[in-house]
Amino acid sequence: MRGARRGVLAVQLIRPVARAVPWRALLTGGTLGLLAAALPRLAGGEVTPWAGVTALRAAALCGALGAAFLLDDPARRTTAAVPVRRALRHALRYALLLPLAAAWWTAALLLVPEEARPPAGDVTVEAATVLALALAGASFAVRRRDAARPGQAAGASLLVAAVLAPLLSPDQWALFTAPDDPRWADAHGRWTLLLAAALMAVAVCCAEPVRRRTLRTLRSPSGTSGPSRG
Template identity: 55%
Template sequence: MRGLTAVRGTLTMDLTVPLWRTLPWRALAAAGALGLLIAGFPLVTGADPAPWQTLMLLRGAALVGALGLAFLLDDPARHLTAPVPTPRLLRQALRVALVAPLAALWWTAVLLLTPVASRPPAGGVTLEALAVGALALAAAALAVRLTDEARPGPFVAAFLLFTAVLTPLLAPEDWALFVQADDPRWSVGHDRWAVLAAAVAVLGAGCGPEPSGRRRGR
């Protein structure tokens, strides 16, 4: 058991540099820059937004960041790496782990760019951003599991945009997912955001392993 753990640890270290090089840096950088521009719009223009406007800017920045994450599992060499001894779930988890610190720094910058006077509670809006990002990653993992597409990112991003448009229209009003910070339902709504984040994270992890039938075929 210890020998197997040591071998997997060595394989993980050997994979880190190649995975770092193959991450979709252009998509991530473009999404990050656009998100910062959205959040910093009042600072650049000298505007004094109302609290609901600042919340909309933060939600928009979170969605843009999630669109960048939709490309995170794109792997042009997917069909070449399938036979390697390191499980696909571990490779995907390593991709997420490499980007997570940068994403946390980016979101901190997004929050700091918004006006303090109209900024919503950081915890609640951060939970929303986590849930949307987890949804993007889960959708990407599902696309990788169900298809042989090496770069499902564009399709996942389109799905995410479609979901972002329809959810406010179709979600039951008593779910209170998109209420303002001064709404009494803010706390209850974010309990549901926490459940949503946990559910899509479990879904993404469950989609990570490659189906046994496909492994045997290869």
């Protein structure tokens, strides 16, 4: 019974949540990502495997920077006392994003010439990890500071990490290897672990602090408040 009520509530929330999603930021990041993926092909000449994987990594970063703004909601603080938990509100935003992200990433892969395209499964793990890190950063800012616009901080942190990681990581822990590098398989084992850690961080940050849940109960004991857009 409770599960059915939650399902009905989720359906009712889809439209207001979709209106609150910052589609412009997502579209900008996605467009830049597709341009980055297509750049080796547009440049003409032979495309090397290193150019192919670099283009896809740049595309994944652009897409993740756009997705960092997914949880932005200027009205978050004014609609905090509602009977809908943050986990559901965030899950609906993720549910709207993920099918589009999968289609977008498929297009990015196809833009790289087949002879220069890295193993799709491995490079997809990289892209999923970068996306999960962006969402984890935004989720952490919402949980920690109840930030109305966590996208800027999350995007900036992700960009700094993307620049510093290849420079500071030791060779034995390298992440950004070439497809023909003997360390490719080991590197993607580390990418998988990083993806799992990022997803766990997203799940943890989706839960509201106990103090916030208690305050919500005190403010809205009858559960009559309207749904939040956050």
